[in-house]
Amino acid sequence: xxxxxxEADIAIIGGGxxxxxxxxxxxxxxxxxVLRIVIFEGAQRIGAKILVSxxxxxxxxxxxxxxxxxxxxxxxxxxxxxxxxDVSRTIQWFQSLGVELAREESGKYFPVTNRAASVRDxxxxxxxxxxxxxxRGTRIENLLPAxxxxxxxxxxxxxxxxxxxxxxxxxxxxxxxxxxxxAGLRWLRALGHTIIEPVPALVPLVLARExxxxxxxxxxxxxxxxxxxxxxxxxxxxxxxxxxxxLFTHFGVSGPAILDLSxxxxxxxxxxxxxxxxxxxxxxxxxxxxxxxxxxxQRLKHPRRQVATVLAELYPERFAHALAAELAPxxxxxxxxxxxxxxxxxxxxxPLKVIGDRGFAAAEVTAGGVSLLEVNWRTLESQxxxxxxxxxEILDVDGRLGGFNFQWAWSSAFIAGRGAALALLxxxxxx
Ligand SMILES: Cc1cc2nc3c(=O)[nH]c(=O)nc-3n(C[C@H](O)[C@H](O)[C@H](O)COP(=O)(O)OP(=O)(O)OC[C@H]3O[C@@H](n4cnc5c(N)ncnc54)[C@H](O)[C@@H]3O)c2cc1C
Numbered sequence: 001x002x003x004x005x006x007e008a009d010i011a012i013i014g015g016g017x018x019x020x021x022x023x024x025x026x027x028x029x030x031x032x033x034v035l036r037i038v039i040f041e042g043a044q045r046i047g048a049k050i051l052v053s054x055x056x057x058x059x060x061x062x063x064x065x066x067x068x069x070x071x072x073x074x075x076x077x078x079x080x081x082x083x084x085x086d087v088s089r090t091i092q093w094f095q096s097l098g099v100e101l102a103r104e105e106s107g108k109y110f111p112v113t114n115r116a117a118s119v120r121d122x123x124x125x126x127x128x129x130x131x132x133x134x135x136r137g138t139r140i141e142n143l144l145p146a147x148x149x150x151x152x153x154x155x156x157x158x159x160x161x162x163x164x165x166x167x168x169x170x171x172x173x174x175x176x177x178x179x180x181x182x183a184g185l186r187w188l189r190a191l192g193h194t195i196i197e198p199v200p201a202l203v204p205l206v207l208a209r210e211x212x213x214x215x216x217x218x219x220x221x222x223x224x225x226x227x228x229x230x231x232x233x234x235x236x237x238x239x240x241x242x243x244x245x246x247l248f249t250h251f252g253v254s255g256p257a258i259l260d261l262s263x264x265x266x267x268x269x270x271x272x273x274x275x276x277x278x279x280x281x282x283x284x285x286x287x288x289x290x291x292x293x294x295x296x297x298q299r300l301k302h303p304r305r306q307v308a309t310v311l312a313e314l315y316p317e318r319f320a321h322a323l324a325a326e327l328a329p330x331x332x333x334x335x336x337x338x339x340x341x342x343x344x345x346x347x348x349x350x351p352l353k354v355i356g357d358r359g360f361a362a363a364e365v366t367a368g369g370v371s372l373l374e375v376n377w378r379t380l381e382s383q384x385x386x387x388x389x390x391x392x393e394i395l396d397v398d399g400r401l402g403g404f405n406f407q408w409a410w411s412s413a414f415i416a417g418r419g420a421a422l423a424l425l426x427x428x429x430x431x
Contacts, residue, residue, distance in 0.1 A: 004135060004138065004159060004161060005036065005038055005133070005161055006160075006161060006162065007036070007161065007162050007163070008036050008037070008038040008161055008162075008163045008164070009035040009036045009037065009163070009164050009165065009424055010023075010026050010035055010036070010037045010038070010163065010164070010165050010166070010167060010420050010421065010424070011038050011040060011150070011152055011161055011163035011165075011166050011167075012026075012037065012038065012039045012040065012132075012166075012167040012169055013040050013140050013143070013152065013166065013167070013168050013169060013170055013184065014039075014040075014041065014042075014168070014169035014170040014171060014184070014392070015039045015040075015041030015043075015046045015047060015134060015136070015169075016047060016048075016049055016050070016169060016171050016178075016179075016180070016392065016409075017047065017049070017050055017123070017392065017406055017409040017410070017413075018169040018171075018391040018392025018393070018409040018410075018412060018413040018416075019039055019041070019167065019169030019170075019391075019392070019413075020039065020046075020047060020123035020124060020126075020127055021123060021391075021409060021410050021413035021414070021417070022167045022169055022389075022391050022413035022414075022416050022417035022420075023037055023039050023127040023130075023132040023134075023167075023417065024097075024123065024126045024127050024130055024132070024417070025413055025414050025416075025417025025418055025421075026132075026167070026417035026418070026420055026421040027127070027130035027131060027132055027417075027421075028130065028417075029417065029418050029421035029422055029425070030421050030425060033130075033131050034425075034428070035421060035424060035425070036133075037130075037131065037132040037133070038132070038133045038134075038135060038161070038163075039127065039132060039133065039134045039135065040135050040138045040140050040152065040154075040161075041134065041135065041136050041137070041138065041179070042137070042138065042139030042140070042179050043136065043137070043178065043179035044136050044137045045136075046120070046124055046134065046136055047120035047123060047124065048177075048178040048179060049171075049175055049178040049179075049180070050116055050119055050120040050123070051116050051117060051120055052116070052175070052178070053116055053406070054108075054110060054116060054403075056115070056116050057110045057111070057114050057115065057116055058110060058111060058115075058116035058118075058119045058120075058406070059108045059109065059110055059402065059403040059406065060090070060094065060099075060101055060109050060110065060111065060119060060403055060406055060407075061087050061090050061091070061101070061109045061403045061404075061406060061407045061410070062087070062107050062108055062109065062402045062403040062404060062407065063087065063103055063107035063108075063109070064087075064107060065082060065086070065087050065403075065404060065407050066079070066082070067079035067082060069399050069400050069402070069404045070397055070398065070399045070400075070404060070408065071263060071367065071397070071398055071399075072372055072395070072396045072397035072398065073196060073371045073372040073373055073396040073397075074372040074373060077372040077373075077375075077377045078372070078397055078408075080377050081377060081380075081408075081411050081412055081415055082407065082408070082411050084411060084414060084415055085410060085411040085414035085415070086411070087407065090407065090410050090411075091109065093410070094111075094119075094122070097122040097123070097125075097126045098122050098125075099111050099118055099119055099122045100112045106402070107402065108402055108403050109403060138154055139154060139179075139183075140152045140153070140154050140183070141153055141154050141155075141156070141157065141183075142157070142187060143166065143168070143184075143187045143191075143388070145191075145385060145386075145387075146162060148162070148164070149162050149163050149164045149165070149387060150162075150163050150164075150165075150166045150385075150387055150388060151163075152166070164387070164424060165387050165388075165389065165420040165423060165424060166387060166388045166389070166420075167388075167389045167390075167391060167416050167417065167420055168184045168187075168188070168388055168389070168390050168391075168394055169184075169390075169391050169392050169394065169413070169416075170182075170183055170184030170185075170394055171184075171366075171392055171393045171394060172185070172198055172365065172366025172368075172369055172393040172394060173185075173198050173200075173360045173363075173366050174200065174201075174202075174360050174363040174364060174365050174366050174393070175360070175361065175363070175364075176360055176361060177361070180393075182198065184394050185198065185369060185370065185394065188370055188382070188384070188385070188388075188390075188394075191382075191384055191385045192384045192385075193370050193371070193374055193382065193384050193385075194370075194371040194373075194374060195368070195369065195370060195371070196367075196368040196369060196370075196371055196396045197270065197368050198366045198367065198368035198369060199263070199266040199267050199269075199270045199366070199367050199368055200262070200266050200357050200358070200359055200360050200362070200363035200366065200367070201262060201263035201266065201363060201364070201365045201366060201367035201398045202259045202260070202262060202263070202363060202364035202365050202398075202400075202401060202405075203259065203262045203266060203357045203358050203359070203360075203362055203363035203364070204249065204251070204252060204253065204254035204258065204259070204262070204357065204358045204362055205252050205253050205254075205258055205262055205265060205278075205352075205354045205356070205357050205358075206251050206252040206354065206355055206356040206357060206358065207251070207252035207253060207352055207353060207354060207355065208275060208353040208354075208355045210353065212351070213322055213323065213326065213346065213350060214350055214351055214352040214353065215353065216322065217248045217249070217252055217253065217352075218248075218250050218251075219318070219322065220248035220316075220318055220319050220322070221248055221249055221250045222247075222248065222249075223247070223248045223315075223316045223318055223319050224245045224246065224247040224248070224255055224316070225245065225246065225282065225283075225314070225315050225316060225319070226243075226244065226245055226246075226282070226283035227243070227244070227245065227246040227255075227257050227280040227281060227282060227283055228241060228242075228243050228257070228280070228281045228282075228283055228286065229241070229242050229243075229246060229257040229258055229260075229261045229278060229279070229280050230261075230278060230279050230280075230281070230349065231261055231264050231265055231268075231276070231277075231278045231279075233264055233268055234268065234272070234276075235267070235268055235271060235272075240261060240264045241261075242256075242257045242258075242260040242261045242400075243257055243283065244256035244257040244260065245257060246258055246280050248319075251358070252352075252354070253280075253352060256401055257280070259364070259401055260400045260401055261278065262357060263367040263398055265278060265354055265357070266357050266367065267367060269354065269356065269357065275353050275354060275355045276353075276354050277351050277352065277353055277354070278351075278352050278354055279349035279350060279351050279352065280349075280350050280352060281347065281348040281349045281350065282314055282315070282347050282348070284314065285344075285347050285348040286348065287348055288341070288344045288345050288347075288348045288349065289344070290348065291343070291344035291345075291347040291348045292340055292341065292344035294347075295310070295332070295335070295340055295343065295344060296340070298310050298332055299332040299333060299335065302332065303331070303332055303333035304331050304332070304333060305331065305332050306324070306330055306331060306332075307324040307327060307330065307331065307332060307335065307343070308320055308321050308323075308324035308325075308330075310332065311323050311324055314347075323343070323346055323347075326342075326343075326346070327339050327342075327343060364401075364405070365393060365398045365399070365405050366393055366398065367398045368396055369393065369394050369395050369396040369397070370382075370390055370394055370395050370396055371396050372395060372396055372397065375390055375395070377415070378415070378419070379415065379416070379418075379419025379420075379422075379423065380395075380412060380415045380416040380419055381419055381420075381423075389416035389417075389419050389420045390412075390416060391409070391412035391413045391415070391416035391417075392408070392409045392412055392413065393405070393408075393409070395412065397412075
């Protein structure tokens with residue numbers, strides 16, 4: 001049986017991407033290795049989410065990362081954190097851990113091995129080599145301030161560890177089977193933190209079954225084409241727009257453009273508890289007029305061409321035929337003005353009625369979490385619970401697809417790990 005320490009200098013709760021990285025960063029700021037750093041991981045399998053990330057390849061970061069790739073409670077804090085440990089330092093740091101990263105044309109970085117396990121193993125070995133202890137299968141049940149630090153308890157309160165500082169890296173609620181169940185958020189809420197209500201993000205959306213083209217999504221299951229997806233939020237009257245492939249499925253829609261848009265939609269569904277409308281338009285046509293122009297040009301050039309044939313050059317055949325079948329005329333020259341306008345509207349902004357999402361089990365990240373306005377960005381220490389530093393997805397930050405969420409995990413882990421270690425070492429020097 002693993003022996004658990006009764007005391008630690010830094011206890012890290014959560015051995016996911018940000019927890020493992022924070023342990024390494026804390027140890028790297030303690031060159032004399034005086035600090036006792038312990039990682040408590042609830043699952044038996046450490047870094048389970050890293051292993052399934054990026055389709056098993058782990059998209060570690062992106063060539064260009066700015067605060068505009070993220071959403072959260074403070075863009076300024078997100079920028080400051082990202083700049084403190086940027087992409088070039090991330091690439092070098094991984095190199096120092098023995099992981100070479102390769103850049104793909106899209107700007108995404110993956111390990112050259114193309115195996116997420118290389119990243120997970122390097123983080124686990126890096127922590128162990130730097131003297132950190134990793135305790136698997138130890139799910140912390142509570143975190144409470146104590147007279148000289150913080151007390152972590154488990155086994156129904158029968159076991160505990162007194163830590164001088166804690167790094168809370170328990171993640172959000174996405175992919176709960178990997179061990180992220182939002183426990184850290186519950187403790188912090190009880191300790192007085194503002195928690196922006198977590199909703200699934202980077203998640204497929206569920207559509208209403210109707211007779212409209214959008215409502216017949218199941219007929220197009222497996223069909224995908226490049227789109228501009230849009231959502232006008234009633235909450236803040238902002239139009240959110242994403243680009244990329246949209247994929248129809250048996251339950252609704254998925255694909256990069258939908259996943260990137262989803263965090264705005266799930267927030268609105270959560271707040272208003274009623275269906276919301278999004279639109280998808282073919283990437284070639286930003287506006288209805290652009291689509292109409294295209295159709296008019298086609299009519300001039302090939303008046304006797306079938307509408308379905310023209311559409312099949314833009315869309316997969318099943319979808320093109322369904323769009324054309326909505327119109328009585330078969331040939332371009334037979335299209336009336338109102339029919340052309342209707343088709344142009346469908347091509348540039350097809351309405352989809354969203355009634356839900358696929359939930360945290362299918363989400364890649366959590367939108368929401370601990371408000372950034374309640375942490376000191378230079379150390380990511382809580383302003384409500386002194387001695388507790390936060391990193392990773394537990395904070396109210398979520399990035400778009402492309403390696404941004406891991407970059408947030410590394411950058412915030414750097415600040416939290418350094419912050420916790422330097423606070424203790426400074427105390428020892430002056431003590
Ligand atoms: C399928 C999938 C694919 C993804 N692919 C990518 C990608 O390619 N690129 C990218 O940038 N992002 C990707 N992400 C997002 C990325 O994985 C997360 O943003 C990142 O892992 C968050 O790291 P974290 O350490 O904050 O949280 P997590 O990785 O969720 O780790 C939290 C850890 O804390 C542990 N824990 C929780 N509560 C307790 C407790 N009470 N006691 C002890 N331990 C506890 C959990 O078991 C878990 O191991 C993907 C996510 C998913 C679900």
